[in-house]
Structure formats: C-alpha cells, structure tokens
Amino acid sequence: MKSEIINLLNINKIPHALFFLGPEGCGNLITAINFAKKILCKKNYNSCLLKFNKFQHPDLHFIFPLPLHLNQINYLNKWRFFLKRQHYGNLSDWIKLIKSNYKQCFIYKKQIDNLIKIINYKSYESYYKIIIFWMPEQLTLHSSNKLLKILEDPPKKTIFLLVGENDNLLLPTLKSRVNIIRFNKYSFNYIKKYLEYKFNTDIFQSKLIAYKSEGNLNKALKLSNNIQEKYLEYNFVSWIRNLFLLKKYPIFLYKIIFLSIQINFWSKEKQKKFFIFLLEIFRKAFIYNYNVIKDIPITYNRFKWYNFCLYINIKNIEKISMEINKAIFDIENNAIVKIVFLDFSLKINEILLKKK
Numbered sequence: 206m207k208s209e210i211i212n213l214l215n216i217n218k219i220p221h222a223l224f225f226l227g228p229e230g231c232g233n234l235i236t237a238i239n240f241a242k243k244i245l246c247k248k249n250y251n252s253c254l255l256k257f258n259k260f261q262h263p264d265l266h267f268i269f270p271l272p273l274h275l276n277q278i279n280y281l282n283k284w285r286f287f288l289k290r291q292h293y294g295n296l297s298d299w300i301k302l303i304k305s306n307y308k309q310c311f312i313y314k315k316q317i318d319n320l321i322k323i324i325n326y327k328s329y330e331s332y333y334k335i336i337i338f339w340m341p342e343q344l345t346l347h348s349s350n351k352l353l354k355i356l357e358d359p360p361k362k363t364i365f366l367l368v369g370e371n372d373n374l375l376l377p378t379l380k381s382r383v384n385i386i387r388f389n390k391y392s393f394n395y396i397k398k399y400l401e402y403k404f405n406t407d408i409f410q411s412k413l414i415a416y417k418s419e420g421n422l423n424k425a426l427k428l429s430n431n432i433q434e435k436y437l438e439y440n441f442v443s444w445i446r447n448l449f450l451l452k453k454y455p456i457f458l459y460k461i462i463f464l465s466i467q468i469n470f471w472s473k474e475k476q477k478k479f480f481i482f483l484l485e486i487f488r489k490a491f492i493y494n495y496n497v498i499k500d501i502p503i504t505y506n507r508f509k510w511y512n513f514c515l516y517i518n519i520k521n522i523e524k525i526s527m528e529i530n531k532a533i534f535d536i537e538n539n540a541i542v543k544i545v546f547l548d549f550s551l552k553i554n555e556i557l558l559k560k561k
Contacts, residue, residue: 209386210236214243220384221359224341224367227388230421235292236388237337237366241265244364245331253330260285263329266336268320270296270310270343272303277316293423295370296340312344317351324360338367342374349376356382390420400429405472433475437482438505440464445513448554461550462543469543476536484529490517516557528552 213219225233238257245264246253256262269284271277283303291298300310320336328334344352353376356365365383372380391399396415399422400406406414410432418425444464450457468476489502493514501510517525532549536542 210240214240219244219364221363222356222365222367222383224369224372224380224383224385225388226367226369226372226385228390228421229295229370230293230418230423230425231388231390232293232422233388234288234337234339234368237368238288238292241335241337241364241366244333245335247331249330260288264331264334266320266323266334267339268312268316268336269339270299270312271316272310273313277319291423293426295423296343298423310343312338312341312348314345314347314351317348317355321351321355324355324363328362332362334363336363336365338365339369341367341369341379342371344375344379349379353379353382391422392420396420396422396425400425404429404433405475433478435505437479438503440468440479441483441486442503442505442508444550448550448557451554452558462547465543465546465550468546469541471542473536476542477533480529480533480536484526487517487522487525487529490514491519491522494518521556521559524556525553528556 225237227233238260242254242257245262246257253262257265260267267284269277269280271280280303287294287299287302291302294302296310303310324334324336326334338352341352356379359365367383369375372385393415396418397411400411400414401408406429410429414425414428414432417428444461447457447460447464451461468479471479486502490510490513493510494517503510503513528549532545535545
C-alpha cells in the first residue's frame with residue numbers, strides 16, 4: 206500500500222473523497238478495497254474479513270459501469286466474481302465477463318439515485334460507510350452532476366473512493382472535490398517476482414512476461430494464463446496420443462512414465478490445474494458429440510478433435526470424471542504424484558479403449 210495511504214490511516218484523518226488514479230493494471234482497485242478493509246475492520250476483525258473475502262460487507266458499496274437500462278443488483282454476483290478473479294482487470298474485461306451486447310457501459314443517474322438512499326441509511330457494523338466508484342470516467346453528464354452535489358455537501362461518516370485511469374474525462378468541478386492519489390506502473394522486478402511467487406513461474410518465463418507487460422499487471426496475468434493454457438494443451442495432446450498408441454506399441458508406456466515424472470516436479474497448484482483442465486476437455490468432448498458446442502478447444506499440432514470425441518460417450522464419461530476427481534483428491538492429500546498420474550493414465554486407457 207502506498208505511503209500516502211498508510212499515512213492517512215495512521216493519522217486517522219481520512220478525506221471524504223479520494224481518487225485512486227493510475228494506469229491499467231497498477232493495482233489501484235485492490236488497494237482501494239484493502240484501504241476500505243483497514244477502515245471497516247477495526248472491530249470483529251475475523252468476522253469482518255470473512256465478509257470482505259466475499260465482498261459482502263454491509264458497509265461497503267460499489268458503483269460500477271453497466272449497460273443501458275439494466276439494474277445493478279442483477280449484476281452484483283458477476284461483479285463479485287470479477288473482483289475475485291480480475292481485480293487488475295479493465296473495463297473491456299468487465300464488458301466481456303458480463304457478455305454485454307453494448308460496446309460501452311456507463312454509470313447512470315439511476316445508480317446515483319440508489320446511492321443517495323444508501324448514504325442516508327446508518328452504517329450497520331462500522332463507524333463509516335465506504336462507496337467505491339470503479340471507472341468514474343464512465344459517469345454520464347447527469348450522473349456526474351448528481352455526484353458533484355453529493356460531494357459538495359458530503360454526508361457524515363461516508364467515504365468515497367474513486368478508482369480510475371483517466372482524470373481528464375471527469376468534470377473539472379468534480380475532480381476539484383476529490384483528493385488525488387496517483388499510482389504508477391509496476392516495476393519490471395515487481396511483476397517478475399509476483400509471477401514467480403504467486404504462480405511458480407520459471408525465471409525465464411517471468412522475465413519474458415515482465416518485459417512484455419510494460420508495467421501492466423493485468424497484461425502480465427493474461428500473458429501468463431495464455432502460456433499456461435498452451436502448456437496444458439501441449440501436455441494433454443502428448444499424453445492422450447501416447448495412451449492411444451500404448452495398446453499397439455507397449456514401448457509408449459515409457460513416455461507416459463516420463464511424463465508422470467515431469468508432472469511430479471510441478472507445483473501442487475499446477476498439478477491440480479492440469480487435472481481440472483483434463484476434466485474440462487473430456488466434458489467438452491462429451492458435449493461435442495451432441496452438437497451442443499461447435500468450437501474445437503484443442504488445436505495443437507493438428508490434434509484430431511473429432512476422432513477423440515468418438516471415444517467419449519455416456520457409458521464412460523462418468524467413470525472418467527470419477528478417476529480425475531480421485532486423482533485431484535490424492536494430490537491434495539500429498540500422495541506421490543508420479544504414481545497417481547501413472548495409475549490414472551492406465552485406468553483412462555482401459556476405459557477409453559474398452560469395446561463398446
């Protein structure tokens with residue numbers, strides 16, 4: 206957390222309106238949430254933290270851009286999911302998540318009207334109520350003027366935290382009513398170490414991603430996920446081809462053993478992620494047979510997706526799912542992964558190649 210923000214907490218003189226301003230992927234949203242947590246969770250700390258982890262604290266409220274004529278209440282669950290999964294995300298990520306047909310989302314007058322009702326209520330558990338405005342640049346002219354009136358005569362025990370990227374898109378009068386705290390891009394070393402600590406990314410990949418991300422942690426996470434997905438796809442294709450060749454050429458057992466040894470050296474999270482990836486691939490293959498989905502999820506090295514789907518049917522999909530979930534359970538309980546994966550592979554081979 207920035208020293209300016211820590212100082213505000215230490216001296217206990219928090220302005221009624223702060224604007225956490227910085228470029229995409231700078232961490233201003235997660236900082237605003239942590240700042241709110243420090244203010245609201247002074248009493249009943251453990252209970253308060255549980256509510257914060259679900260973004261359901263009764264004295265914490267969010268205002269965020271929406272498609273036209275849609276109710277914010279209907280989007281709260283998606284917003285909480287966004288905060289958990291993409292708290293470094295941008296407006297485009299949010300629009301993609303809610304699958305809006307609109308190319309733009311705005312903060313409308315109706316949302317500010319609802320906010321006025323909220324700030325007139327007493328706080329439930331804390332001394333303060335905190336309102337986090339995400340992307341205030343998306344305020345319409347009417348909603349900007351409404352918010353300006355609130356900030357000109359701020360309600361007691363209410364703190365407004367604006368979180369955005371471009372202050373030039375705010376009304377000058379509105380900008381003059383907030384205290385701006387500026388955020389910079391992350392350093393190369395910070396992103397590199399973040400990836401290595403959080404995702405066990407190897408040093409070469411972490412350096413490459415940190416260089417390409419240009420200080421944008423949102424971009425870095427997307428690049429990291431893309432690399433991980435390709436790596437999972439590569440290992441799946443290699444593994445499943447070896448399984449199908451095993452019956453005719455027993456020598457391919459050595460390749461499966463070698464892959465088992467490789468996976469044994471992965472982090473536990475990466476091991477679980479691979480099995481979850483397998484679960485999703487088999488599920489998609491099963492659904493594909495019923496023409497429910499048309500997209501082909503595996504394209505690596507000319508993988509014959511249609512031929513693979515022919516082996517997945519209503520008689521074996523449940524057994525396959527059970528074996529995958531059993532493997533995940535064993536990994537979570539610290540079983541020897543190379544043995545778990547080898548045993549799992551042989552069972553899947555037997556299930557897939559069993560005569561109809």
